[in-house]
Amino acid sequence: MAELLQFVITGITVGMIYALIALSFVLVWKSSGVANLALGQLVLISSWFTYGMLVQAGLPLWVGFVLIILFALALGWVIERFILRPLIAQPILSLITVTLGLAYFIEGAVSFIWPKSVAALPRLFPQEPIHIGTAVVSQEYLWAAAISVALFGLLSLYFKYHKMGIAMRATADDQMAVQACGIPVTRIFSRSWMLACVLAAVGGVLMSSIGGITFGLVETGLKAFSVVILGGLNSFLGAIIAGPIIGLAENLGGGYLTPLTWPGVKEVIPFIIIIIVMFLKPYGLFGEVRIERI
Amino acid sequence: MDLPAGTRNYTYAQDMAIFRTKTHWAMLLALLVILFTAPLYWGNHWLSVANLIGITIIAATGLNILTGYCGQLSIGHAGFIAVGAYTSAVLTNRLELPFIVGLLAAGIIAGLIGLIFGTPSVRVKGFYLAISTIAAQFILIWVINHWTSVTGGFRGISVPPASIGGMIFVSQSSQFYLILVITVLVVFLAKNLARTRVGRAFVAIRDNDLAAEVMGINLFRYKLLAFFIGCFLAGIAGSLLAHWIGFLNAENFSIMDSILYIGIIIIGGLGTTTGPIFGVIFIRMLQQGITFIAPVLESTFALPAGFTTGIGPMVFGLAIVLFLILEPRGLAHRWQLFKASYRLWPFSY
Numbered sequence: 001m002a003e004l005l006q007f008v009i010t011g012i013t014v015g016m017i018y019a020l021i022a023l024s025f026v027l028v029w030k031s032s033g034v035a036n037l038a039l040g041q042l043v044l045i046s047s048w049f050t051y052g053m054l055v056q057a058g059l060p061l062w063v064g065f066v067l068i069i070l071f072a073l074a075l076g077w078v079i080e081r082f083i084l085r086p087l088i089a090q091p092i093l094s095l096i097t098v099t100l101g102l103a104y105f106i107e108g109a110v111s112f113i114w115p116k117s118v119a120a121l122p123r124l125f126p127q128e129p130i131h132i133g134t135a136v137v138s139q140e141y142l143w144a145a146a147i148s149v150a151l152f153g154l155l156s157l158y159f160k161y162h163k164m165g166i167a168m169r170a171t172a173d174d175q176m177a178v179q180a181c182g183i184p185v186t187r188i189f190s191r192s193w194m195l196a197c198v199l200a201a202v203g204g205v206l207m208s209s210i211g212g213i214t215f216g217l218v219e220t221g222l223k224a225f226s227v228v229i230l231g232g233l234n235s236f237l238g239a240i241i242a243g244p245i246i247g248l249a250e251n252l253g254g255g256y257l258t259p260l261t262w263p264g265v266k267e268v269i270p271f272i273i274i275i276i277v278m279f280l281k282p283y284g285l286f287g288e289v290r291i292e293r294i
Numbered sequence: 295m296d297l298p299a300g301t302r303n304y305t306y307a308q309d310m311a312i313f314r315t316k317t318h319w320a321m322l323l324a325l326l327v328i329l330f331t332a333p334l335y336w337g338n339h340w341l342s343v344a345n346l347i348g349i350t351i352i353a354a355t356g357l358n359i360l361t362g363y364c365g366q367l368s369i370g371h372a373g374f375i376a377v378g379a380y381t382s383a384v385l386t387n388r389l390e391l392p393f394i395v396g397l398l399a400a401g402i403i404a405g406l407i408g409l410i411f412g413t414p415s416v417r418v419k420g421f422y423l424a425i426s427t428i429a430a431q432f433i434l435i436w437v438i439n440h441w442t443s444v445t446g447g448f449r450g451i452s453v454p455p456a457s458i459g460g461m462i463f464v465s466q467s468s469q470f471y472l473i474l475v476i477t478v479l480v481v482f483l484a485k486n487l488a489r490t491r492v493g494r495a496f497v498a499i500r501d502n503d504l505a506a507e508v509m510g511i512n513l514f515r516y517k518l519l520a521f522f523i524g525c526f527l528a529g530i531a532g533s534l535l536a537h538w539i540g541f542l543n544a545e546n547f548s549i550m551d552s553i554l555y556i557g558i559i560i561i562g563g564l565g566t567t568t569g570p571i572f573g574v575i576f577i578r579m580l581q582q583g584i585t586f587i588a589p590v591l592e593s594t595f596a597l598p599a600g601f602t603t604g605i606g607p608m609v610f611g612l613a614i615v616l617f618l619i620l621e622p623r624g625l626a627h628r629w630q631l632f633k634a635s636y637r638l639w640p641f642s643y
Binding site for chain 2: 003035072083097100102105107111113165222229263271272274
């Protein structure tokens with residue numbers, strides 16, 4: 001029973017981080033219709049950058065965090081301006097594959113700048129474990145989940161009340177109409193990429209403060225796709241609900257299925273969920289079913 | 295544009311022929327003669343590069359039929375190649391069946407696995423399909439890594455050299471002939487496939503699948519056929535790769551390789567027969583150049599230790615991005631432009 005509670009709490013908290021990374025995807029998809037397959041690599045490079053700032057340069061925590069946010073903003077701006085803007089109005093195949101090229105580039109850049117494959121971030125959160133009922137949970141998980149929830153809150157306020165957020169929602173709805181209203185659509189694209197990179201960076205820092213920095217972070221990014229698929233590609237709510245579901249499935253499955261199957265089953269459960277969702281309900285729980293016309 | 299001035303057709307068969315003029319035939323013969331005599335004047339190193347190029351051309355041609363002609367993006371190609379490689383390895387190593395059986399079984403089983411993961415393509419496309427093929431890649435590699443009793447798991451599996459009848463293909467030059475013959479056959483079949491009803495149906499599906507369905511193309515059948523052919527060729531390439539390397543480990547088939555195959559067909563030119571060939575030669579030569587020049591640069595300019603491992607992926611990623619932005623039709627299109635210009639030279643107006 002203690003085991004079950006443990007799996008549930010870990011699953012939900014990790015799932016919140018997945019949801020945060022998935023949100024980064026949904027943001028770009030909604031506003032510009034680009035499928036960002038470099039998500040895992042964005043998570044990876046921002047975690048390594050944090051490592052570079054906090055450990056290698058030895059900066060204090062708060063300076064490091066300001067720098068990592070600035071880095072993520074700059075990264076998002078550069079990606080949008082130099083890679084995706086030349087491809088506006090190209091077929092979806094090009095838009096997907098260009099992010100694959102970007103993924104390849106970032107992975108190369110990471111192994112160029114940080115040749116070692118494993119590193120640990122300094123402790124960001126208090127260490128002593130907390131007892132919830134019979135389960136023992138390390139505080140990092142709870143902090144990570146709390147930060148994710150706080151960010152969801154901030155984001156939903158941003159989209160509801162801030163002018164830019166409203167403009168982003170409008171762009172997601174109808175690009176032509178938005179342009180006719182005099183809103184610069186390219187600036188919206190740019191902002192949404194910047195915001196998406198910040199979300200990926202925060203997700204990456206939270207993830208690597210728990211599990212250390214490895215190439216497994218790329219897989220974390222890919223697991224976020226299962227959140228996106230399950231929740232529906234263009235639904236913020238879907239991402240937030242599907243995140244904990246994936247986290248739960250991963251941890252419960254990893255806990256109870258490993259003796260029955262092979263070790264490491266935890267790692268593929270999100271991918272098996274993707275295939276199941278594809279067969280049963282391809283547009284996800286809250287996704288919009290596209291109606292096509294010739 | 296494609297033919298020299300003054301080429302006339304008198305029959306339909308003439309019009310449809312792939313090789314039209316005497317020059318075409320002469321150049322084809324010259325190319326084949328050069329290729330089949332290559333082991334006489336290429337060293338062992340370049341022969342092994344040529345073997346790798348041949349195997350990659352087979353795999354890339356499969357992906358090109360699936361993605362370039364039929365428009366179904368697959369980012370799990372390395373996973374399907376792995377299925378073929380391990381099928382062939384298990385059949386020839388553990389069951390001691392002949393190589394030919396292993397080769398065909400590799401193709402068929404990879405094709406069938408491709409059908410399973412290709413089924414969602416009937417309802418979804420674009421990003422959704424890309425994600426489900428990524429999922430296929432991870433699930434397949436996980437099964438290979440953990441089904442230790444059959445695949446050898448993380449320890450890997452050794453593969454006996456290919457043999458047909460009494461011939462055993464051990465040396466690079468003997469394998470070169472094996473791979474060359476299969477590569478030429480595959481390219482020839484791919485070229486002809488694109489000109490048949492099936493190929494035209496694929497192109498129709500790529501350009502607008504709804505319109506294609508209205509025209510009477512059975513989407514379910516043709517999309518799955520594209521997956522089967524694409525993954526069949528991946529399986530064949532995997533089997534050849536297994537017998538060429540002699541030892542298999544799932545690390546040879548990572549997601550980055552799948553992305554590299556996508557990059558190859560984009561750089562070469564989607565939906566052309568020559569595209570995969572150009573793309574493969576470009577990428578493999580780039581790899582050769584980098585493995586040659588990176589250590590030199592590193593020692594000369596005292597670059598950090600990660601330079602040699604990092605520069606390769608950086609250059610490939612950059613190549614993919616630049617080709618998509620600057621020349622989305624790939625090297626095959628450039629080749630067409632070049633041919634047109636030299637035919638008109640020196641009177642280009």
